[in-house]
Amino acid sequence: MPAYRAPRGTRDLLPAETPAWTRLERLGADLASRYGYRRIETPLFEQSEVFERGIGAVTDVVEKELFRIAPRTDEAESWALRPEPTAGIVRAYVQHGMQTWPQPVKLSQLGPMFRYDPPQAGRYRQFWQFDVEAIGDPGPAVDAEIIELGTRYYRDAGLEGVEVLLNSIGDPTCRPAYVAELTAYFDAHREALPELERTRLERNPLRLLDSKDPAMAALNAMAPRITDRLCEPCAEHFAAVRAHLQALAIPYRLEPGLVRGLDYYTRTAFEFYVAGREGQQQALGGGGRYDGLVELLGGRPTPAIGFGIGLDRLVLALAETGVTEPAESAPIAVVVGADPDATSHRLRIATDLRAAGLGARAELGRRKLGKQLEAAARDGAHFAVIVGDELADGDVGLRDLPAGTQKVIPIADLAREVGRAHAAHRHGPPGGGAGSA
RNA sequence: GUGGCCUUAGCUCAAUGGCAGAGCAUCGGAUUGUGGCUCCGAAGGUUACGGGUUCGACCCCCGUAGGCCACCCCA
Incomplete structure (x- = not known):
């Protein structure tokens, strides 16, 4: 009824809601700083190519969700609002020669992301992420540390019952062979595949593994598992990550079907997940290793890992579980x-x-x-x-x-x-x- | 992009084809300068928007927008 309202998929955070956001922002900044992650702020938009190359041109995020800025006639470049923080941070790492800094370079950011996606509860076109990246450390210990940091964030925020879903999706040495084997496997059962799954088979066979179609359950149970097909270095890395998590007493659930939606992930992939919420927006955050991304964006080969935690969904989950914010201070x-x-x-x-x-x-x-x-x-x-x-x-x-x-x-x-x-x-x-x- | 449900005052909701209402919130008043309770009152509406059917539409039909849900995907 008003002539103007917030654009579709965006909303105003009113004073009644902002105390929760302030608290979560401070908590993120404080945690990151205590773990040695330093604040970085990159632009809300980048050259489209940073995302197209970095995230992968055939991913959903780039193909149908990228928030492109209408080009001006006096500019040759094309811009897009950032759909995730990692590509921009890696672009900054390369641009500023951070490979000459003491490694790893540990960075953290908190701010809005943009995806042109049909809105739902917990899914917005502008949404906030608390993000942490460790660039330049190949070792499995940093994988465990960063996952522990994520679980710590949820716990300190007051949310119980967050599960860590863990998988390894291999690297360019072992993944192609596995994908070929998986494709052959599903191809052999082509008649049994639902229509949707057949089209996914062409695009991204890994996706079939986390299908929600009940008809796929039996087929997926028999499918070859990536974690059984890892090359020796990937397998060792994965085993070491798990050992470190165990030593830190971080519970996790192995999820062989966990496939992240961005092309840059290698080896360790994880999601923070909370069951039993209204609606299906149960992924509260996620991340993984991206050992090839720095090189892909023009830097030297550099291993890295990071995660993004969605603040919108965290705020919703906290409200649903009855966590209340401290009262605002009254005037004296x-x-x-x-x-x-x-x-x-x-x-x-x-x-x-x-x-x-x-x-x-x-x-x-x-x-x-x-x-x-x-x-x-x-x-x-x-x-x-x-x-x-x-x-x-x-x-x-x-x-x-x-x-x-x-x-x-x-x-x-x-x-x-x-x-x-x-x-x-x-x-x-x-x-x-x-x-x- | 596909399918489904929904939209009435700032908020939560009534009004089942015949005069659009309540509670909460807001503002004001209750013997000119003293309270959160109480009482009284005011304001607040193109019934999301546009069309159609009808003597007559919040109500029935069509379209659009927005919200929500499922799929896709993800935070």
């Missing part, structure tokens, strides 16, 4: 008064309180004192500073709203008195409960 003092000619004084008094480091706001519009006090009390303010006739003597009324007590004090003493009484109130008066000040 509200400066009230019914005399419209004293507005300037109220403004000044509130300004002085704030200059003294206290939270204060002035009532500047409302007319009736009763309504002003009502609003202040409803907001949970501790004090009302009442500016009235006493002003002529340089005094104001200081009313403790929860206690219902009131006294007259000189304006000169106001900031000190409010600060003292508020501190005493917060820490509790000596020998009594938290109450009057």
Whole structure:
């Protein structure tokens, strides 16, 4: 009905929702920093080719979900909004010669991503990811560390029951042979395949493995498994990752059908998953190793691993499981008064309180004192500073709203008195409960 | 891109072809400057939008948009 609204698949985060986001953003920044991941911010858009080459031209993300920016006639390049953070970060790694930094380069980012996809609950065209990347470390230990970091994030956020789904999808040495074998296997059972699966067989045979079609269950159970066909180095890497996870006491579930949607993944692939949610948006985050991506985007061959955690789905999951956010802090003092000619004084008094480091706001519009006090009390303010006739003597009324007590004090003493009484109130008066000040 | 369900006040919902309503929220009033409760009142609507059927449409039909669900895919 309004003439303008937020674009399809986007939404406004209203003040009632932003405390959760603020908390999760701070938690991500704090965790990343403690693990040694340093903040990086890359542009929200890149040359389309960064995504087309990096993610893979025939992936869904590029083929049908890339948010392309209409080209201007005076520019030859084509741009696209980032659908995921990794390609841009790797582009920055190459551009800034980060291979000359101490390796691995550990980077973290938190911000909006864009995919042109039909919206649903937990699926938006603009969505937020907390992202962590370790570039330049080939070893399996960093795989385990990064998975542990992900599980830590969910736990500290307050979400229980997040499962780690783990798989290895091999590398260019062993995967092609496996894909050929898998294709031959399904091809031999072509008549048994549902229509959809036959078309997927042409495009991406690995996809059949995580089919939701019940008709595929038996066929998939008998299918050759990638984890049985890994080359020796991949197999060793995978075994070591699992051993490290076990040593860290991180439970995980082997998921041979786990295939990530982006072409750049090699070896370790994982998803963070929570069962039993409304709707099917159960993937809360995911990531994996991408040992070929740096080279693909013009750098030297460099191993790397990372993950992205979807904040939108995390916020939804937290709300569904009844996690509530701490209440927003109430103003310490509200400066009230019914005399419209004293507005300037109220403004000044509130300004002085704030200059003294206290939270204060002035009532500047409302007319009736009763309504002003009502609003202040409803907001949970501790004090009302009442500016009235006493002003002529340089005094104001200081009313403790929860206690219902009131006294007259000189304006000169106001900031000190409010600060003292508020501190005493917060820490509790000596020998009594938290109450009057 | 395919299929299904839904859309009435800011929010949650009534009104089953015959005068569009309630609760909550908002704002104001209850003897000019003192409270969160209570009471009274106001404001708030092109019934998502566009067309059609009908004496008459929130209600039936068609289309569009948006939301949701499933598929695809993914966070």
